[in-house]
Amino acid sequence: MDKLPHPLAAFFDPLTGAMTPCDRYRQVRLGDMRGYYLAERQDALATVEPDLLLYEVYELDVPAKDGEMIPCSTVIKPGHIGDEYFMTKGHYHRNGGAAEIYYCLRGEGFLLMRNGYEVVVEPMKPGSLHYSPAGWAHRSVNTGDADLVIFAIYPANAGHDYGTIKEKGFGRRIVRGTDGIPMIVDEPDV
Ligand code: PAN
Ligand code: ZN
Numbered sequence: 001m002d003k004l005p006h007p008l009a010a011f012f013d014p015l016t017g018a019m020t021p022c023d024r025y026r027q028v029r030l031g032d033m034r035g036y037y038l039a040e041r042q043d044a045l046a047t048v049e050p051d052l053l054l055y056e057v058y059e060l061d062v063p064a065k066d067g068e069m070i071p072c073s074t075v076i077k078p079g080h081i082g083d084e085y086f087m088t089k090g091h092y093h094r095n096g097g098a099a100e101i102y103y104c105l106r107g108e109g110f111l112l113m114r115n116g117y118e119v120v121v122e123p124m125k126p127g128s129l130h131y132s133p134a135g136w137a138h139r140s141v142n143t144g145d146a147d148l149v150i151f152a153i154y155p156a157n158a159g160h161d162y163g164t165i166k167e168k169g170f171g172r173r174i175v176r177g178t179d180g181i182p183m184i185v186d187e188p189d190v
Contacts, residue, residue: 005068007018013115016074023147028054028089030081035166036089038173039082049104053077054086062162068156069092075149076109076142085182090139090170094159100138100152102130107148110184112139112170120169121184124148124174137165141174143182 010019019025033052034099037047055076079086090112091141102111104124107170113136122130125159132138142148169187177183 001145002065005063005065008062010071011150012041012073012154014149014151016180017056017059017073017105017147018153019058019060019071019073022058024057024059026057027158028057030054033089036087037081037177038084040065045081048081051092052079053142054079055088062156064089064156064159066157068160069153072152072154074140074147074152075147076140077147078107078142078145080176085141085143085174085176087141087174088139089162090137090163090165092137092161093134093154094161095155096159097134098158099136100132100154102138102153104128104130105149105151107142107146109140109142109148110174110182112141112172112174113137114165114170121172124150129178137170139165140172143174143176162186 012019030048030052058073060071062068076086107125109124111122111124111130113132115136140150171187173183173185175183
């Protein structure tokens with residue numbers, strides 16, 4: 001018989017988004033985002049350092065088993081690449097039956113969701129609660145001038161499919177207008 005998972009506890013700082021201790025921590029830098037930003041197509045990436053930190057993800061080390069859940073914190077830095085705001089890669093869950101709950105603690109931005117053909121864009125601000133149903137891809141975008149801190153919970157057996165979004169995108173992009181106001185624009189044809 002499988003050994004039962006052991007209870008876990010950590011401290012989660014709602015201001016910084018840091019989880020301590022944290023066995024699964026990752027940093028995503030511009031160099032990891034090849035193929036995601038519009039600026040790449042416009043040759044505007046060459047002037048930006050590939051080491052530039054875009055976001056951090058903290059997760060508790062929960063076994064990827066049926067019925068288990070992963071608590072997760074995402075901290076997206078403020079900024080933009082070309083006119084497109086810092087954002088997560090975005091993904092579908094490999095397990096088409098896995099939903100996710102997002103709760104924004106700090107900052108401002110948008111949550112993009114897509115289920116193949118339908119696209120939903122929700123504003124995020126402190127206190128906004130979002131449900132990304134099973135079958136919907138999700139990406140978070142920071143449009144503010146401070147960190148965007150998001151807490152999420154999702155099934156431990158969800159798995160992540162990044163390839164589909166990398167190839168097809170969300171159908172919408174969040175860009176900085178000339179007046180500095182965020183705009184939701186349709187994905188331009190490539
Ligand atoms: C989130 C994301 C996190 C980082 O916890 O993993 O925000 O985004 P990417 O995984 O798209 O880089 C989640 O949706 N987990 O399933
Ligand atoms: Zn997810």
